[in-house]
Amino acid sequence: MIRFSNLTISHAPDKRLLAGASAHIPAGSLCALIGRNGSGKSTLLRTLAGLSRPESGNILIADTDPYKTSPVKLAQTIAVVTTERIRVANLRCRDVVALGRAPFTNWIGRMRQDDIKWVDHALGLVGMAEFADRQLSSLSDGESQRIMLARALAQDTPVILLDEPTSFLDIPNRIQLINLLADLAHNHGKCILFSTHELDLAISSSDSLLLIDSAGIIHLPAPQMEDYLHANAIFS
């Protein structure tokens, strides 16, 4: 579902983050992206999302090259959730999730019956149905993160990328969110890649882990990654 090969990404001509990296993350699986600060986790996610062009290499997201497709088609293939906390006065949760339907609505953004159903469905999936008419600014960080995830789900994409979705959450909220992501991958067929510093949580809940370190990219199923990290004394 997410497939890249020989991917080379640089910050500047002299600062190369990844060289010749390859990996394949199948549909219906949850993959955690780990690595030290500045190792290039966010940049890799941005590159996969079609937001910043790689120096070289091939990317195929659900059989689509993000750099050779229209913005709307891309938005129907990949949904992205960032750490950014949205602070807009009077913005209702329902309106935020409805924006996820933007790639499907007409020039003026008219919501059809089908779009409204999707919004309710997405709110239900993240367990925020009762919050539909609340204002986003009145929510806690954990609730707000769930609404942003619901917006990504309303986008109805096969692939979801999340940049450190757990970073501002307390421990119960972190566990809940990761379990929710695992549920979406396993029971709704999504391919989900999320970056995180929560190593234990990532190993216990994800199907595979993608490690960026000085050696490049290593993609292993969760149990093997745990052994690899111990064997190489990484993060220990």
Added chain:
Amino acid sequence: MSAFKLRIVFASLIAATLALMLLDIAIGAVDIPMSDVWKSLTGGNVDPSTSLIVRHIRLIKATVALLCGMALSVSGLQMQTLFRNPLAGPYVLGISSGASLGVAIMLLGSAWLGISSPLGIVTAAWIGAASVLLAISAVSTRIKDIMVLLILGIMLSSAISAIVQMLQYLSHEDALKSFVIWTMGSLGEVTGPQLAILAAAVSAGLLVAIATIKPLDILLLGEQYARTMGLNLRRSRMIIILSTTLLAGTVTAFCGPIGFIGLAMPHVARAITRRADHRVLLPASALVGAIVLIGCDLVSKLLVLPINSITALVGIPVVIWVVLSNKSFSA
């Protein structure tokens, strides 16, 4: 706010707009009974001079106030969402300074160039405003970070203001006075034929504004999210800037730089509707802008003061309220 309540809000705003329009036409330097005002408007039998005052002076001025209020407020809303800044307004990209440069060259430089015509001011202001916005939109397609565009707009405005100051310093007293009066703004200088141009340009701007509703909604989440949601950022920016040029550029050309309507009235619309989506906020801002500018015109007629001082005194408390009630601004 429920759909039903929203309908009531919009009905009240439209009723208030019409009522104030009528009041604005009824009140003026000459006392005209309400019955004669109505007869003049509906083509009844009245004294020709009364009919002339009502239809050719007051009706035009009230219509100008209506159009300018809507235009400035919608343009302010667009800039606030585009720059994600509650203190942005229609002039943030340098429209008013561009227009003032055009007028300054026209008024203050006409002595050297040896030309002057009444329509010249409007044309000069238009050319000034449009050239600044052309420059800004040409640059905007190459800029990634919208904040850079904001800073460029502010710097360009300041540079142009400096040039205008130089022109003022070098000019004769009469020309200087005409220029200063232009900067105070006026809704009463627009003639019948000019109103046709003003109305056409503002209507075009408002029509384009309808096409900005969806991009503006998506931009509420920021440009990063907007790109992942299928928004063509560059094209959307161009459409928004085009709409603002037509709206604020035209108003400034005909009426001078009228302050605070565009900055403050979208906030009043937010407070009234309690909504953030532009499908509601854009028409609400247009109506609130119209109501307040027509009201300001009434006050300025009663007190015989320039319109800009009235809009400032009305708008500034709103801006202060916005700043104080915004948690991210207060300490």
